[in-house]
Amino acid sequence: MKALALYLPAFHEIPENNQWWGDGFTEWDNVKSGKSYYQGHVQPVEPIQNDYYDLSHSADIVKQIKLAQSYSISGFIMYHYWFSQDKQLFTKPAKLLRNQIKEKIEYAFCWANESWITTWHGKDPNTLIEQTYGPASEWRSHIEYLHTFFEDERYIKINGHPLLFIYKPNNIPDYENMLDFWNTVLAKKGMESVYAVEFISSKNRTLFSQKTNAVVEFEPLYTTYFDLPLVKTAKRAFAKLTKQIDFQDYDILWRKILQRQRTYSGKPIFKSCFVSWDNSPRKEKNSMIVKGATAAKFQSYLSQLVSSDRPYTRDDYLIINAWNEWSEGAFLEPSKQYGYDYLQAVKNAL
Template sequence: MGKKVLAVHLPAFHEIPENNKWWGDGFTEWTNVKSGKPLFKGHYQPMKPKDDYYYDLSNVNDLKYQAEIAKKYNVYGFIFYHYWFGNGRMLFEKPAEMLLNNPDIDINYCFSWANQTWITTWHGRDPETLLEQLYPGEQDWKQHFDYWEKFFKDERYIKVDNKPMLYIYNPSEIPNYDKMIEYFDMRCKEAGFAGIYTVEYIYPRNPKLFSKKSDAVYEFEPRYSLFFDISKFNLLKRFIIKKLKMTDYQSFDKIWSYILNRKRTYDSKTIISGAFSGWDNSARKGKESMIVKGKTVPKFKKYFEKFYTSDRENISEEFCVINAWNEWSEGAYLEPDDKDGFGYLEAIKEVVDKYND
């Protein structure tokens, strides 16, 4: 039995009052996507969904369609970004809640708590705090778990050994992190589970395993490779490019070579390996963006097959993760576009089918 392919899911493709206030009426993630402009000859911008399908994730039928094509092409489940800022303050909770309330939608899922303060960083605006990430303490842990519990009890919610799987984006920023995880673990056991299964993101902001309480780590690509695996000279070069507000060009093939040849371990923790389909956040950041050049469907299929069958030490035999299902503004998506159609999804399906016959 091969691994289950999970894809990071961005729920920001629908209007919310906060975005209308911050960015103008009618703003959704598609607004960013449509603003993309080519920076060089042959640069695929703006990126466009196939058949101009600019879906609305406040519409249950659009969510159903995502689930249908994910299932068809062997994407086992979505990792929904979950925005909880403390004291019950959330954003973009509607798609996951619609999924919960529509048990006929056939897709597995779990949460990634994207715990970070929101600031203005798009389109050249000076940094300004939009919504601060707060950590009020134990009462907030209770309120947070009370919200999660109904999702955890959903049979579609992904579990490992009867433990609900929870990704945490910035564990090192959370005060009393270990006590919080112990509390969630206790509450899970009270709810009839074997505990909670926490997965730490590993990327530049979290450069190493933060807590022994975490069950696994997730290598968040391509940011992981472009911080930990490149030479010190190239890391310095990237730093200078950023300071000069220039475009940071990187190689699709080189990043994949880092992913496929990695040997790093984390105190014997399970490693949920990360992959990516592409990267180009120029729709958000213009000339101050990072663009990974050279991606094609045949290359992705070749690299993904090696990734999928990796026998690296401590690697999870059950899951692997692709960044992302629908990060269109960052050029990291599997959904069909007007350039490659269903090519990336077809590549995943062919590889998974090959090793699950």
């Protein structure tokens, strides 16, 4: 089984962020804004050796690839922000990987198909960019773009089919027709159809389409939405209503993951998990913090997940949230606070 880590490409400057949040803004600004809300709360987290990298530089991406490979991370699932044929964001890291970087690394995309709304730092909700889907001409532009990556021998194929995760398939008005259209275009180019994987979470609560090839449960938000008892669910709702921090227990969430037997009409399930979770740098007191995480626990639970025998789970890839979601507390990359412990946990577990 190979480990793939979700990968956030937002650690570089773009004009849109400069306009919305101020000149020079990158995701590191969110990370640095972290505050400690209780005794022992580790915030702000800091990359080891002050490595506030810039993903518009190929050398920084190469460094990440070499680090991942040295700790048994086989590849990245890169978030893909395609809002329309006229609007895409954070494309530079993927383009650098496709066009310039030669290092061997497996990768695939997750289309994060949702509108961007100003929910960070207690701001009133306002739409920054609306996610649109458009007619067939829009679909063609999108699949033509994706095809340039699918041609890369490093892009992950499942029995020859390019792997593509979709965050909210239920939001796509003509999802099945879009897939059919995409696959027709790919066939004319001599390529196999897309291997489409639905994210299952509170945003997409069950299998949306039989034309989807597989599913993956987005952790820990899947477990906190579906698997907590009624009392804890009520406490979560009260915390959100009163804008208090929603505290969850690391061990409880992981036990729910390991005990799960839910299936999805016989569709294959990618095993999935999370490193830890603390999105207070983004959401402040309207956040969720999972307490009790350690690298030793992560290694133990990950080992159990790898060897578990839940029905319909695939045995080729394991999905970890995440490589570098620093503002959500879900990161494998080395930090001043935890060193290389979580990376070593992955290597040991596998």
